[in-house]
Amino acid sequence: MKTFQDQIGTTLTFENTPKRIISLVPSQTELLYELGLEENIIGITKFCVHPYHLKQTKKIIGGTKKVHYEKIKLLQPDIIIANKEENTLEIVEELRKIAPVWVTNVITIEDNFQMISDFGKLFNCRTEALKISDKIKNAQQDFLEFMKDKPSRKVAYFIWKDPFMVAGSDNYINEILKLNNFQNIYDNPEKFSGRYPEIIIQKIRIQGDPEIVFLSSEPFPFKDEHAFEIGRFTHHAKTIFVDGEMFSWYGSRLLKAFDYFKTIHNRIKSFDN
Template identity: 70%
Template sequence: MKIFKDQLGVSHFFETAPKRIVSLVPSQTELLSDLGLEDRIVGITKFCVHPYHFKSTKKIVGGTKQVHFDKIKELFPDIIICNKEENTREMVNELRKICPVWVTDIITVEDNFKMIFDFGQLFNCRVEAQKWNDKLAFALNDFKDFIKDKPFKKVAYFIWKDPYMVAGSDNFINELLKLNHFNNMYDKNPEISGRYPEIDLRKIKSEENPDIIFLSSEPFPFKESDALEIEQLTHHVKVILVDGEMFSWYGSRLLKAFDYFKKIHQELGFTFLQN
């Protein structure tokens, strides 16, 4: 019998590595696949879009906030993978009646390394986990070297419309913004607190006057029309559409994110020179 602790500090006991996995977090589904565990994954959410073929080869059991408990139970899982932010406490408590529920808690890049290490131990894929952490560590150091001389810019990162919501403090998006030398105007803002606070768009220019507003592709799919509308309402603050997966997906997706961030900075450098 082996004992493992998840990122909430909950102890789990397994005689052998879990063979039947239900993953209720899209980015972690992708990671499990990249760790060579595709054959063990039996259930996923409708938002688990990577790898693409999973939607036709794996059982869809619902979303990240609401699932079909009966469908999960019928899969006879050995373990269910959840996340503190993505899945609700009520859902996790109900799922624990079916089988052990492993909950991750990812705020920092270091938390991401720990998750991958933990999965390597839990699923007995230590070599693959170490390979991924080595690749991510190399890419992280390379990006830090790339970004070290880049100027800091004040930004707002929008995740939702009607009402407008932004990334605030204590979340992975905010950590990646800081890594990119983007000072999040809603990080520990004394006037507006919370992880994803609602904001009054009409006040954004007068209160903080950001250099850039990022509009994420998820969870709300912002479009060019939204960018134009916000530019007008904020008196032409620069608005950029960004790939939300690159800023909010942890796990193996982070490797692609570093290259994506470099492209953003290269485009921003050219744009600000033009202006």
């Protein structure tokens, strides 16, 4: 018997290494694949799009906020991988009636390294987990060197429309913004409640007057007309459409993200010229 503790402090005990895995989070599905566990993944969500072929080879068990419990039960999983932010407490508690549920909670990059290490131990793939972590650490160090001469910029990162919602404090996106030396004007829990506060777009200048507005590709797919609408109230701010996966997907995706961030900074630099 082996005992483990997930990232919300729940203790799980397994007689054998869990083999039949259901993943409820797209970025964690990608990580499981990168860890060499494709054969062990038996169920994924409709949003698990990387690698793309998994949608043809694995059972779709719903979304992140609405899962099909009967489909999951029929798959007879050894473990279900969930996330504190992506999946509701009600979903997790209902799923615990079917199989052990491992809940991750990734807010910082250190949390991300912890998750990768946990999966390495949990699924007996420590070597693969260590390789991924080492690659991320090396890429992170290279990126920090790249960032040395980059000035701080005030930004707003939009994730939703109707109502307009932004990345606030205490979330992974905000940590990634900090890594890029972007000062999130909504990183102020005393003024803006919740991790993803609703905002009144007409007040954006008095709320922080950002230099740059990021419009994410997910969960809401922002288009040119939304940039125009927001731009009416931001005055001098530059608008950049960004790949939401690079800013919000943790796990192995972070390794790909560093080069992407460099392209964002090079684009911002071109604004100054």
